[in-house]
Amino acid sequence: MNLVSKLGETAKSKPDRTAYIFGEQTESYGGLQQKIDRFAGGLHELGVEKGDHVALLLGNTPHFLISFYGALKAGAVVIPINPTYTPTEIGYMLTNGDAKVIVAAGQLLPLYEKMHESLPKVEHVVLCETGEPLKESENIEINMKLKSFSKMMRSSVQSFPELKEEDTAAILYTSGTTGKPKGAMLTHQNLFSNANDTAQYLTMNEADLVVAALPMFHVFCLTVCMNAPLMNGAAILIVPKFSPAAVFKLVKKYKATIFSGVPTMYNYLYQYDEADATGFDSIRICISGGAAMPVALLKSFEDKFDVLVLEGYGLSEASPVSCFNPFSTGRKPGSIGTNILNVKNKVVDELGEELPPGQVGELIVKGPNVMKGYYKMPEETAHTLKDGWLYTGDLARRDEDGYFYIVDRKKDMIIVGGYNVYPREIEEVLYRHPEVAEAVVIGVPDPTKGEAVQCYVVPKTKTLTEDDVSSHCKKHLAKYKRPSAIVFLEEIPKNSTGKILRRALKDMLSKQS
Missing domain, CATH: 3.40.50.12780 (ANL, N-terminal domain)
Known part of the structure; x- marks a missing residue:
């Protein structure tokens, strides 16, 4: 059993049941299955074979859902990529991931125009209509690669490859908190x-x-x-x-x-x-x-x-x-x-x-x-x-x-004078202060203790002071765990999922020093 076959069973047994709601649009399982089949067929007509890599640069829309399952049904390996990443980040994942086809929102065409010369393995770019008419590129070579998502959905191909449990279905790139992102093969x-x-x-x-x-x-x-x-x-x-x-x-x-x-x-x-x-x-x-x-x-x-x-x-x-x-x-x-x-x-x-x-x-x-x-x-x-x-x-x-x-x-642990200090323990204490909206803790170099604790705080009110935070920590933390410095910020840096980026804070600190 796999995702594609299980969805197919539900679509066959309960075709009228709602599969998703997007804005004012409601789609049934039967309707979703038809769209997945057509998109898979469209990929087949583009020459996508079992094992080829299809990258998705899409936000939260039905296009993502249809493309993901359609690519799997076509036997392809799906590479979901954050469309808000920088060209350098996207370029690395497309190149390292050997993407043959890109499926992207129409407004990302200018991004591809800047990158296409560095992506020789990309044979087709499928652009999704998102309310605005799709534009053509002034570059003839690029235009030859461009395809419309809606036109892809006109396929009538019915034959698709067999999917085996051990076949790679997706490559998910890690956030790359240490070094280059790694592509986890699932x-x-x-x-x-x-x-x-x-x-x-x-x-x-x-x-x-x-x-x-x-x-x-x-x-x-x-x-x-x-x-x-x-x-x-x-x-x-x-x-x-x-x-x-x-x-x-x-x-x-x-x-x-x-x-x-x-x-x-x-x-x-x-x-x-x-x-x-x-x-x-x-x-x-x-x-x-x-x-x-x-x-x-x-x-x-x-x-x-x-x-x-x-x-x-x-x-x-x-x-x-x-x-x-x-x-x-x-x-x-x-x-x-x-x-x-x-x-x-x-x-x-x-x-x-x-x-x-x-x-x-x-x-x-x-x-x-x-x-x-x-x-x-x-x-x-x-x-x-x-x-x-x-x-x-x-x-x-x-x-x-x-x-x-x-x-x-493991890499975030702070060693203060030989003692292990875990940022989460300190953050839990900081969040218990009624005037702290957000908090994050990192380790910074210290000439005598090796490392020291530094905390960043987003206050709920303008009345919160460093002394307030320091006094609060003294009540709840051993001396070696207490922050040696307290920095107030309007916002703590986060990635696209809302996860706090400690690395960004460390980079900011190194630039200041």
Whole structure:
């Protein structure tokens, strides 16, 4: 079984059931299947063969959904790319990923015009109509490569290649927090198993309407908000771009039942002045991932909107989900939960030996969701995959009940005078201050202690002072954990999914020095 065949079964058995809502447009499973078949046929007519790479530079629109499943059905390997990346970042992924076809929003044509000479392997560029008429390029060579998404949908091809579990289905590039982004190769088995297991774990069903406000090109949304709902006949509410106003409006209008987001999104929703306690009345479950959610924020959000927030854990290399808090048998705030179906997690020491409950070590993952490796990076693959286990690079601990807790990224740990300091612990304390809206902690060089703690704070009010923050930390933190410097910012740098970029803060710091 794979994503394509499972969707096909639902479309055949329940063709009239709603598959997605986008603006005023509602599409059924039967209608979605027809569009997927036509797009797959269009790719076939362009010469796309099994194993060819198709890159998607698309935001949250039906084009993404149709292109993703259409490319899979055609036997292609899909490479979702953030369309807001810089030309350098996009160029690297297209080149490293050996993209043969690009599917992009029409307004990205000028970007391709600037890049096309450095992309000789790209044979076709499919432009999606997004309200404005598609423009032609003045370059004849480029025009020969351009294709219209709507014209692609006129194909009548009916024959498609057989998809095997071990075939690569997608290459998802990591965020590249250290060095160049790495392309995680996920198989059809990886994607299907994780989507299906996640849907079952969260009891997604035909009555659910899942909000897709996270970027669809990101693995969190791809699996939890797109693939998982479609595996169980649920519907997707596609939100073009996240904003608190848009989310509250659409949730109320369509009575959505499941919302997924990163902690920053929950913070924005909680802080939104026009939000009231009834804003999430129809939501039966909220899911948080992508980064650790401060317990103070989690409790405040739940109290305000009377909804349960369950934290989970995942990474691109695991398709992505490996842990979730179970809502049927209770959850533990601050925990990423327990093993999901068919997936095992362990906390190990430097030698790979499992540690007892309470001790901090590296989290490793094993299951049908774990990638086959990094594309064209055998050394990185060997470093990350050992004896069937995926080494995540995250520090964690396990309690006596089998619940896991992320302590921090292994590379983010700060060593102050020989003591291990975990940024998340300090951030949890900072978030408990009533006048702190956001906070992030990094390590900075120190001539006597090796490293020191520096924190960045976005205040809720102009009255908050460094002394206020310092006094608060003194009450709750040992001396070596306290920030040596406190910096106030209007906004903390984040990536497209709302994940805080510690690297950007370190770069900013190095430029200042």
